[in-house]
Amino acid sequence: MVGQSHEALHRIFQKDPALLTRALQKVLHVPFPEPREIAALNVDLTEIEPVERRVDTLLRAETDEGMYLLVVESQGKADDRKRGSWPYYLSYLYEKYRCEPVLIVITQSSATARWASRPIQLGFPGWYSLTVRPLVLGPDNVPVIADERQAERDVPLAVLSAMTHGRGPGAAAILESLASALRTIDPDSAAVFVQFVDSCLADPQAKQMWRDLMTAIQYFWRHPLAEQVR
Template structure:
């Protein structure tokens, strides 16, 4: 028994599923493909068991043009499951908050960025019922900030640059400019940014260079990451280990910048026992264009 127009208007298609196909093709002139079979499914979409779904970061932005939900997803590699979960996130958030959701994907990988930027089309060819178009931040569009003055003008953007390009060939100058810029902001914020960058540096040489740069910044030692670095130092021994670490820092800084290190330079660095001299050489190493620059004033 049909009790309302609402019920009748959809139940007719349960009675004759093929009618829906004809309506699409003949009334709406939509090129829906001819089905081989149509079956009715359970109409109850209630999730009986709670399903845990979390976005990485969710921000609410009030603007003169309206309120928006900024959905930020960090993506390490292509994952076809996102074809279903991202549209779900956006639909759910719109239903819950009644604000327009905007999906933003951030990645360190160029191939992943290209994959994430592809629109997600749900529907049939020629007619999309739902289209999701992620905005993607990645190595191809996040600026490479190697100038310390530019880094100082926008430290968070410089941090994003280091996090995004930390595995690339320009990692060394990016990290150097950021290290200088961090000295211009409040220590607590700087310490948090230090951890963000450290967590994103996959290249061992770049990560070590970053930690070497941070050892000269006092606020760094208040951060939990510093305890790990200090523990590594204790394992090397006290004075002897510190001098050995200084020598290694100098040579690693040059190698990370792709500066050739002749044997005579390596021997001179390894023979030095003066911590203050080694510290001077390290300060020069992070800006050197040739190994000889270590001894330019001697």
């Protein structure tokens, strides 16, 4: 069953598509070209046969160097079925749109990140017919943003930091910095980000702290958009 944390981890990129390319550039140090425009696409990859296949989030990025499809998968744990489905997604999307697909996996687990980063190689050893190398965002490379000014400079990245690192002894500083930074952006966006973070906090103490912080900023927590996300 798909949980709230799974949904929030990829839907943040639907809310702010530019965050994904910034993460590729700044976190993974991938020289991805600066997009002129990013559009969300239909995530349904089902064919005529009754086999349902859906990616989590699918974005089309237009750049000076060409068009790219950004395929975002939220992954909670290792799942060997992805060995077949991820290559299928990429091949299908290339055939359908005739532009290069890029697979990005986001996770809150270091172990899952290590698993996801391993190449998927199909074919004869030493002469593989297909190799898939996911780009992975997780606790080991997403920056810890625990400074208020740093959070204000890039609020969506600070939200991603809280969603990824919102547990352990450093959670308090991360959440407090983000709570202050949310006051500097428009209330509609803040309300959605508030719910994304709440959905991803698995640590009961961190979740309660976040809700206490948001109670002090009641407008964000009670905003109609936050209710829609819930």
